[in-house]
Amino acid sequence: MKYESFDDIYYRACQRKGGEAALESLLEEPLSRTQLAAITDDRFLAQFTKSIFQSGFVWRVIHNKWPAFEEVFWEFNIEKLLLMPNDMLERKSQDQRIVRNFTKVKTVIANAQMIRNIQIEHGSFAQFIANWPEDDIIGLWLYLKKHGQRLGGNTGPYALRQLGKDTFILSRDIESYLRAHNIIEGGLYSKRSLEAIQQAFNHWQSESGRSLSELSRLVAFGVGENTVQA
Structure with a gap:
């Protein structure tokens, strides 16, 4: 070529x-790999969630509501979210302060579990992302699509870009x-x-x-x- x-x-x-x-x-x-690795894992879950809700929606609305998202989902504390019972998640999905879309709300837990699984294997999700080679960035896209939820297409890449990962x-x-x-x-x-x-x-x-x-x-x-x- x-x-x-x-x-x-x-x-x-x-x-x-x-x-x-x-x-x-x-x-x-x-960001440099050192800078990326220093990001706390809750910020990765927060950005994944934000990008998922912005996909196919008015970005400004999600931006304006974002402080409420942070409050409703306990600032995306992964350990706390993974202990949440299903009925509580359903109630949170109806909170009028956020965009009430249960399909997208469920991704918070699914992607929290993905991050937790990687934490167990790699120490931190941030380190995992930081160490992924940029000459195979599509491999990271595909990983997020396969192991996460609703992170395919441009959603995962946009989230990575917002977090500072080179893509x-x-x-x-x-x-x-x-x-x-x-x-x-x-x-x-x-x-x-x-x-x-x-x-x-x-x-x-x-x-x-x-x-x-x-x-x-x-x-x-x-x-x-x-x-x-x-």
């Missing part, structure tokens, strides 16, 4: 975003680029497509030394209608 050079991707993004300084101001580096995001602009350059065909989340996408980003990372997060934004900035006046 012959990929477009990083320099060409970067130049196009510069042209569309008003120059190099303006472009660089839009980029954000992920690309398969936005519409990214998908448009990948198809236009014949990097993928067929389903976006098929095993074949994901492996091809990972290989492309690994290539650009090797060429540029940039993080996956930065590369993802740079590719997205170069396509679609997200232009600004210089």
Whole structure:
């Protein structure tokens, strides 16, 4: 596979975003492995839950209600949540302070159990996430989808990005680029497509030394209608 050079991707993004300084101001580096490992595991469960509730919903509503979510779910204390009886979970799902969606509320417990299982094996969920190699970030996506609940598609990756884990995001602009350059065909989340996408980003990372997060934004900035006046 012959990929477009990083320099060409970067130049196009510069042209569309008003120059190099303006472009660089839009980029954000992920956390280091040490920083990621220092995050408490309840924050991972909180972000997974927040991303799940934001999926297919108005993000602003979830953002505004989030302090209530924290209160209702005991600041996502994993040990406490896993001791909660089913009838209490049902009552919490009807709390008017949060978005009352029992299907999504049940993911709090399912994902708390996933985190607990990893704690037992790895010491902490944060350490597990921090140690996962970025050159196989799709492997982490698939792990979360398989062992967690409602973390497939872009939900898991968006949560990881918000937490500071280095990952690309398969936005519409990214998908448009990948198809236009014949990097993928067929389903976006098929095993074949994901492996091809990972290989492309690994290539650009090797060429540029940039993080996956930065590369993802740079590719997205170069396509679609997200232009600004210089």
